[in-house]
Amino acid sequence: MSDERMPVYRVLSGSVAILVGLGLARFGYPPLVPGMVEAGWFSAAAAGYLGASNLLGYLVGALTASRFGERVGAAAAIRFSLVLIALSFLLCAWAAPFAWFFVWRFVSGWAGGVLMVVGASTVLTTTPPSRRPMAGAMVFSGVGLGILFAANIVPWLTAVSVSWAWAAQGALCLVLAGATWWAWPGKQASPAAASPASEGARAGRGLSLVVLLVVVGYGLQSVGYVPHTLFWVDFLAREQGHGTGFASVQWSIFALGAIIGPFFSGWFAGRIGWYGALLVSVTLMAGAVLLSSVAEAFLLVSLCSLVVGAMVPGLVSMTSGYLAQLVPLAQHQRAWGWATTSFALAQAVGGYALAGVFGVVGTYPPVFVIGGISLALGLVVTALTGSGRARA
DSSP, X not given: OGGGSOOXXXXXXXXXXXXXXXXXXXXXXXXXXXXXXXXXXXXXXXXXXXXXXHHHHHHHHHHHHHHHHHHHOHXXXXXXXXXXHHHHHHTTSSOOOXXXXXXXXXXXXXXXXXXXXXXXXXXXXXXXXXXXXXHHHHHHHHHHHHHHHHHHTHHHHHHHOXXXXXXXXXXXXXXHHHHTGGGSOSSOOOOOOOOHHHHXXXXXXXXXXXXXXXXXXXXXXXXXXXXXXXXXXXXXXXXSOOHHHHHXXXXXXXXXXXXXXXXXXXXXXXXXXXXXXXXXXXXXXXXXXXXXXXXXXXXXXXXXXXXXXXXXXXXXXXXXXXXXXXXXXXXXXXXXXXXXXXXXXXXXXXXXXXXXXXXXXXXXXXXXXXXXXHHHHHHHHHHGGGGTSOOO
């Protein structure tokens, strides 16, 4: 039936929005740091603060995205954010004061938060229910594509010129913004037919508690992301003594997992439902993060890299899809904004806390154990939603 067809152009454009907003705006920055430090633009410490400014901007973006999208419209919010990120790269393509870079890194984070909330929600709520698992997979695979680009292309660009690396990413963002410009509706498109679960949720007073549990569980799960996204490469290269070559291979495996993870999640959710797929996936990630604290053999380390890499965007995709099942589609953007804010806040706090733990104990395994425990707690909280969730 025609009303069950996936809006392919919009779904692919959603993937581009996530690629630009998170894959490039966040993961395209770390490979630039060594070149900037060597060129004398900033010290390593200053470059680290610039990276943190992006996380702060992302948190503010998640907090304000829903209201901003409602005020200016989804299409305008998405296009504006894509252009802002392109400008944030282009306007940092030469040496400038720290404050200049801080502002533009913050702006890129804010725009990334808007794209995550408004872009993802616009795609999911205008896609027929039967197509949402695959649509979500395609959208959130943009994270993995950005990580892969950052891991393999950005270092090569930086070796040519730091300025060229900044400018090239800005130009790529402009091209991608132009290619997807007309994918977004001039007005917020009418939501695709809601499932009975979503419709029934309108009258359910207990729904707010269920959504709150999903949001809290998602925040706890986000702490489990921190060990691999911040410390995995250094843990393998220095503490385990495998060297940078081994660690680089593992980061590429992580990126590969981040590309295929959303598709696995979409396939899995299509067969056992969002709730069951989310619980199984959180369990897998918790096990892989805990195992990472002791894994040293190449195959075991690679398995951890692949599973955690797959679950990083996979859990994002499944949480967004699960919320689309739990709430009326008109409320999905706001609920997803709450979840993204919880994720961003807990990840930021968790990042500083785990860095503090490492500073005290001087070794990484306890950091991974704490991350695994946080995922397990998130699993318990999410599992509690099974008794009160709306059912199709």
